[in-house]
Amino acid sequence: MSVLDLIALLVTLAAIFTFINIHYLKLSATIGLMLLALLMSIVILGVGTVVPEVKNLASNILKGIDFKEVLLNIMLSFLLFAGALHVDIQKLKEEGIPVGILAFGGTLLSTFMVGAISFYMFPLFGFEIKFIYCLLFGALISPTDPIAVLAILKTTNISKNLSIKIEGESLFNDGIGVVIFLTILAIATGGSGQEVSIASVGLLFGQEVIGGIALGLGLGFLGYYLLVIIDNEHTELEVLVSLALVLIGSQVALAYHISGPLAMVVMGLIIGQGNSSEHEEGIAGDYVITFWTLIDEALNAILFILIGLQMLVLAPAFMENTNLIFVGLLTIPAVLLCRFIGVSIPITLMRFFRTFEKGTIKILTWGGLRGGISVALALSLTAPEFGIDASITNLIIACTYAVVLFSVLVQGMTIKNLIK
Numbered sequence: 563m564s565v566l567d568l569i570a571l572l573v574t575l576a577a578i579f580t581f582i583n584i585h586y587l588k589l590s591a592t593i594g595l596m597l598l599a600l601l602m603s604i605v606i607l608g609v610g611t612v613v614p615e616v617k618n619l620a621s622n623i624l625k626g627i628d629f630k631e632v633l634l635n636i637m638l639s640f641l642l643f644a645g646a647l648h649v650d651i652q653k654l655k656e657e658g659i660p661v662g663i664l665a666f667g668g669t670l671l672s673t674f675m676v677g678a679i680s681f682y683m684f685p686l687f688g689f690e691i692k693f694i695y696c697l698l699f700g701a702l703i704s705p706t707d708p709i710a711v712l713a714i715l716k717t718t719n720i721s722k723n724l725s726i727k728i729e730g731e732s733l734f735n736d737g738i739g740v741v742i743f744l745t746i747l748a749i750a751t752g753g754s755g756q757e758v759s760i761a762s763v764g765l766l767f768g769q770e771v772i773g774g775i776a777l778g779l780g781l782g783f784l785g786y787y788l789l790v791i792i793d794n795e796h797t798e799l800e801v802l803v804s805l806a807l808v809l810i811g812s813q814v815a816l817a818y819h820i821s822g823p824l825a826m827v828v829m830g831l832i833i834g835q836g837n838s839s840e841h842e843e844g845i846a847g848d849y850v851i852t853f854w855t856l857i858d859e860a861l862n863a864i865l866f867i868l869i870g871l872q873m874l875v876l877a878p879a880f881m882e883n884t885n886l887i888f889v890g891l892l893t894i895p896a897v898l899l900c901r902f903i904g905v906s907i908p909i910t911l912m913r914f915f916r917t918f919e920k921g922t923i924k925i926l927t928w929g930g931l932r933g934g935i936s937v938a939l940a941l942s943l944t945a946p947e948f949g950i951d952a953s954i955t956n957l958i959i960a961c962t963y964a965v966v967l968f969s970v971l972v973q974g975m976t977i978k979n980l981i982k
Contacts, residue, residue, distance in 0.1 A: 599870025646830025705739025
């Protein structure tokens, strides 16, 4: 299929599934679309047992989509910028300490706990795997997905203070999580032939984090200055400026190996100043906010349809080794436990000098949804240049997919009741 054919197919599916969800299922868009795509995958697999050509055609179309390239290098920049535009930066400043500790400390703690549990759990199902690869799995599954989290939060009636903690953590720990993943991947693969040392790992980590924040600050203040000059007189120019900055920022980050996700979050927070405040008018006009809301909703729809349809690609591995199903199911409570501990320890320590609302730990634990970013990072491990054995990548992908499905479908559907 050509790129245009593929876009036409995905947009058509998004429109059909959104219509069905709005008029019949009446679920959150994230949950409804992913559920429908998953059901479609199951139907295609069922029909494929009778008419193999149908399953083969669908599988070949999906295999032609580089999920990692589509999400991490294209969609993620748009989605993170759009999400950050709506965050109240004044509230975020007030909650800056807990957000920073949860985003960095919580993600790092969860990475090592998931890695340790996986190292001892996987052999019980016949999977012998080095500790460094278990850490790699911990790094990709620990960060909560801001795309899934923000989509679910829109449907809940949650306090502003708790909401900003969840929003801020999910936006920043995404960038931190990707950096931790890339750092561990460099160690696991020997740095692509280069000598890996503590200094080189520290340099890579610093380059990604500091470089991403610096790029976001630079582009953010440039965008803010340009929007002040335009001053809502030419709304189409405001949209073009914001769109150009996102595209330029993502390409610069990719070219210089710095964190694009962190850059987009920081830039979105600066340009979106005042948009979520009750008493202040944002510098980005209503037209810009409406445009990015539309982009956010459309890309969200396509993303979660792609996640649901990934079952067509992963099904053969599950069928060949049913142990992948069992280890995937057991990974779900293991990851939840690590999330609980990764949230509980920082918040318990911070309670000595800050006040947290009742149920904060429970809501942060259950509301820490995993989504497309984890799937994309797991699928990226299959790239030939990494030289990772197929048995290892199949195991990591299976466990990741199980956690993401449970996270979005079960946690996402029950978070409202937990908050109540």
